[in-house]
Amino acid sequence: MSADYLASQLFNGLASGAYYALLALGLSVIFGTLRIINFAHGAMYMLGAFATYYGAQYLHLNFFLALIAAPLVVAALGTIFEVVFLRRLQGTDPVYGLLFTFATTLVVVNLMRILAGAMGSPYNIPDALSGATNLGFTLYPTYKLFVIVVSVVVCALVWWFVERSLLGARIRAATENPMLVRALGIDTPRLITITFGLGVAIAALAGVLAAPTTNVYPSMGDDIIIYTFAIVVIGGLGSITGSIVMGFALGVLQTLGAVWYPPIATTLIFIVMVIVIALRPSGLFGRPESG
Amino acid sequence: MRITRIVSAVCAALMLCAPLSAAPATAADTAPIHIAVITDMSGVYASLSGQGAIVATQMAVDDFGGKVLGRQIIVDTVDHQNSATVAEAKTREEFDNGADLALDLTNSATALAAASVAKEKHKLLIVTGAASSALTGADCNKYTYHYAYDTYALAHAEGVAVAKDGYKTWYGIVPDYAFGKSMLSDFTDAIKPYGATFVHADTMPLGTTDFSTYMLAAKNAHPQVLALLNAGADTVNSMKAAKEFGLDKQMKIVVGLFFLPQVDTDPALWAGAKVADSWYWNQTPEARKWADRYAAKMNGARPGSIQAADYSATTQWLKAVQAVGSVDADKVVAYLDGRKFSDFYAQNAEWRARDHRVVHDMYVYDILPQSEVKEKDAWYKLVGTVPGSQAFRPASQSTCDKTW
Numbered sequence: 001m002s003a004d005y006l007a008s009q010l011f012n013g014l015a016s017g018a019y020y021a022l023l024a025l026g027l028s029v030i031f032g033t034l035r036i037i038n039f040a041h042g043a044m045y046m047l048g049a050f051a052t053y054y055g056a057q058y059l060h061l062n063f064f065l066a067l068i069a070a071p072l073v074v075a076a077l078g079t080i081f082e083v084v085f086l087r088r089l090q091g092t093d094p095v096y097g098l099l100f101t102f103a104t105t106l107v108v109v110n111l112m113r114i115l116a117g118a119m120g121s122p123y124n125i126p127d128a129l130s131g132a133t134n135l136g137f138t139l140y141p142t143y144k145l146f147v148i149v150v151s152v153v154v155c156a157l158v159w160w161f162v163e164r165s166l167l168g169a170r171i172r173a174a175t176e177n178p179m180l181v182r183a184l185g186i187d188t189p190r191l192i193t194i195t196f197g198l199g200v201a202i203a204a205l206a207g208v209l210a211a212p213t214t215n216v217y218p219s220m221g222d223d224i225i226i227y228t229f230a231i232v233v234i235g236g237l238g239s240i241t242g243s244i245v246m247g248f249a250l251g252v253l254q255t256l257g258a259v260w261y262p263p264i265a266t267t268l269i270f271i272v273m274v275i276v277i278a279l280r281p282s283g284l285f286g287r288p289e290s291g
Numbered sequence: 292m293r294i295t296r297i298v299s300a301v302c303a304a305l306m307l308c309a310p311l312s313a314a315p316a317t318a319a320d321t322a323p324i325h326i327a328v329i330t331d332m333s334g335v336y337a338s339l340s341g342q343g344a345i346v347a348t349q350m351a352v353d354d355f356g357g358k359v360l361g362r363q364i365i366v367d368t369v370d371h372q373n374s375a376t377v378a379e380a381k382t383r384e385e386f387d388n389g390a391d392l393a394l395d396l397t398n399s400a401t402a403l404a405a406a407s408v409a410k411e412k413h414k415l416l417i418v419t420g421a422a423s424s425a426l427t428g429a430d431c432n433k434y435t436y437h438y439a440y441d442t443y444a445l446a447h448a449e450g451v452a453v454a455k456d457g458y459k460t461w462y463g464i465v466p467d468y469a470f471g472k473s474m475l476s477d478f479t480d481a482i483k484p485y486g487a488t489f490v491h492a493d494t495m496p497l498g499t500t501d502f503s504t505y506m507l508a509a510k511n512a513h514p515q516v517l518a519l520l521n522a523g524a525d526t527v528n529s530m531k532a533a534k535e536f537g538l539d540k541q542m543k544i545v546v547g548l549f550f551l552p553q554v555d556t557d558p559a560l561w562a563g564a565k566v567a568d569s570w571y572w573n574q575t576p577e578a579r580k581w582a583d584r585y586a587a588k589m590n591g592a593r594p595g596s597i598q599a600a601d602y603s604a605t606t607q608w609l610k611a612v613q614a615v616g617s618v619d620a621d622k623v624v625a626y627l628d629g630r631k632f633s634d635f636y637a638q639n640a641e642w643r644a645r646d647h648r649v650v651h652d653m654y655v656y657d658i659l660p661q662s663e664v665k666e667k668d669a670w671y672k673l674v675g676t677v678p679g680s681q682a683f684r685p686a687s688q689s690t691c692d693k694t695w
Contacts, residue, residue: 120527122556258505
């Protein structure tokens with residue numbers, strides 16, 4: 001097995017990690033503020049992909065515009081969903097949120113199945129990103145490189161926004177102590193809505209990026225969301241850094257695992273999860289839950 | 292005294308049983324005949340079978356006059372939801388409620404589940420939608436016929452067609468479940484006589500979303516053929532990944548299991564691929580004539596091979612019922628076993644008595660690029676016909692442990 005080959009596979013790992021990181025990040029952002037385990041995250045990823053497909057179909061929206069427009073559209077739907085439904089679940093047991101978002105997923109996925117059919121719709125890699133780029137040691141599909149770059153940039157921006165910006169500080173404060181933050185004259189519910197919209201937008205962005213590499217089909221979110229949940233648990237529930245780092249790391253681990261022994265590829269993440277839960281229940285980057 | 296008691300008990304028993312055994316006999320003579328189409332109505336295979344299967348079966352019933360043995364024929368629709376558990380429960384329910392024939396069963400897991408019920412209930416099942424050759428192999432039984440195609444036939448139609456052209460080194464992409472393993476072993480056997488072998492086969496879980504690892508590995512192995520031995524969304528996603536890594540320019544890509552409606556999802560992706568199937572709507576004038584009637588009922592959509600097989604199987608069954616004067620599965624099986632026929636779907640066909648495989652010609656098609664397609668859904672070009680005796684596992688090699 002040559003070094004070039006392993007290096008190419010490493011890039012494959014980073015590319016699949018790029019999706020995991022974005023999805024896990026969105027999930028963490030939402031859990032961090034709303035304390036809701038958003039099972040509908042996979043459906044939002046799927047809707048992002050469908051928004052891209054329908055945008056191209058009916059509005060001739062090109063891929064690069066879809067990268068911005070589709071997450072905005074899905075985020076708008078997400079905020080309505082938060083204001084109308086999720087808000088009412090605040091303060092209840094997290095199980096209610098999980099069940100409610102799971103039910104929503106079933107409804108949305110099946111609606112899309114009626115609308116678009118189960119087999120899915122095609123979406124191709126834009127011409128500007130098709131073909132291969134010479135990385136020095138190998139030719140690698142340009143589109144996959146693009147996915148890695150977009151994911152890294154978005155993850156860095158979101159990390160900075162939540163951990164370093166003033167609005168991010170307010171959001172974190174609102175999570176810690178909503179009453180106190182409200183007493184300081186800050187509109188907490190609006191902050192939460194914004195954050196939820198942000199999480200949804202990131203999931204939809206991952207969907208846009210996925211559209212050209214797979215068919216756009218209603219159950220596409222179901223296939224990936226399970227891994228994402230495992231990654232979030234490994235990284236630490238609600239930990240932004242943990243989600244990003246473990247998203248990429250586990251993408252690479254899964255790919256290299258597949259090179260070594262394909263049948264283990266999809267199990268590997270869960271093996272890691274079991275070990276992490278056994279040794280460090282709050283996740284690699286998480287702080288132990290207080291209370 | 293003791294004897295009196297026994298005699299009266301027997302009398303009582305007879306009195307209790309008499310009306311029970313008599314009632315169904317009279318009811319059955321006038322009650323409608325039920326055909327249960329058990330298939331995927333809402334999931335991934337719905338466009339390959341689903342509503343079209345119901346329409347095709349109903350067409351067969353209508354063409355037969357809507358009646359057989361003076362009794363009305365009713366077509367029941369059952370959604371198996373791609374779950375073996377649901378399929379088993381629903382098949383049982385249908386048979387218990389008087390279904391005389393269960394049909395379709397697209398998805399191998401559901402077909403195997405339904406076959407076990409047919410065996411137990413002594414009711415007839417004709418599988419048109421599932422691929423697993425186990426239905427006429429390890430899991431064969433008296434009351435189950437496998438009608439349309441199977442993994443062995445796909446391998447021996449398509450694998451042979453490609454291996455004959457001198458493609459020696461193959462690389463397999465195989466989903467890690469019964470269907471994938473069966474495809475791999477059948478393809479391996481099929482290409483062997485032509486000096487072709489699998490240099491490597493990667494197995495991955497069903498529903499793998501990222502195939503790039505395997506595509507890169509395949510590219511690195513420099514085979515002459517990349518064989519996608521998967522189904523549904525896996526086939527689409529692996530084909531996309533293969534093209535992304537430029538594999539289509541370096542080697543021939545063989546798609547193991549493919550159905551016409553799938554072309555519509557991405558014509559550019561499939562153009563140039565070679566596929567095997569049991570039927571194509573535009574291959575003969577008779578096929579086309581039937582397809583036109585079907586399209587008129589389905590908003591212009593053309594039928595796939597499973598739907599055509601449903602029509603054909605229903606018609607053949609109704610003819611058998613007519614001939615034997617009964618819907619009794621044992622009598623119908625006795626009539627069908629060894630019987631030869633040809634219709635617009637099945638050419639040179641035989642209800643093989645040895646293992647209940649229905650043997651008929653199989654075909655190899657090239658998928659045309661959009662520019663060469665003259666009318667809607669006319670994606671295929673027939674490039675080869677494989678006689679049933681070569682396409683299906685010979686009776687002499689059958690692995691069916693025949694106990695009936």
